[in-house]
Amino acid sequence: MGGGRGGRALEGELEALKEALYNYYGALNEVKAGIVKVSLPDKPQALIRFEQCQALNVQLLSGGLLGQPHIWLLEVAIIRDTQSLFAGLQNTKSE
Numbered sequence: 001m002g003g004g005r006g007g008r009a010l011e012g013e014l015e016a017l018k019e020a021l022y023n024y025y026g027a028l029n030e031v032k033a034g035i036v037k038v039s040l041p042d043k044p045q046a047l048i049r050f051e052q053c054q055a056l057n058v059q060l061l062s063g064g065l066l067g068q069p070h071i072w073l074l075e076v077a078i079i080r081d082t083q084s085l086f087a088g089l090q091n092t093k094s095e
Helices: 004-032 045-056 069-094
Strands: none
Touching: 004 045, 004 069, 045 069
16 A cells, blocks of 8 residues: 555555454354354444445445545455455355
């Protein structure tokens, strides 16, 4: 990511998104495995937006992200990578 305050701030936010996704999907896996006393964290807002756009088969049309699509694309990349990782873990467990 580029230098400067903006780049570092964005990098920090994307890292926080990745951590939130790992916590969310990790807790989901524990719930599916029947581990007791697991509280499911709130679904990250970026994941909610991603799922809404996917369900409606539309791109973001308005708002601040349209003017800065690189941020949205980085969020989408992190979400897809995390979904793939945890889907692979689920497939491995079921085999």
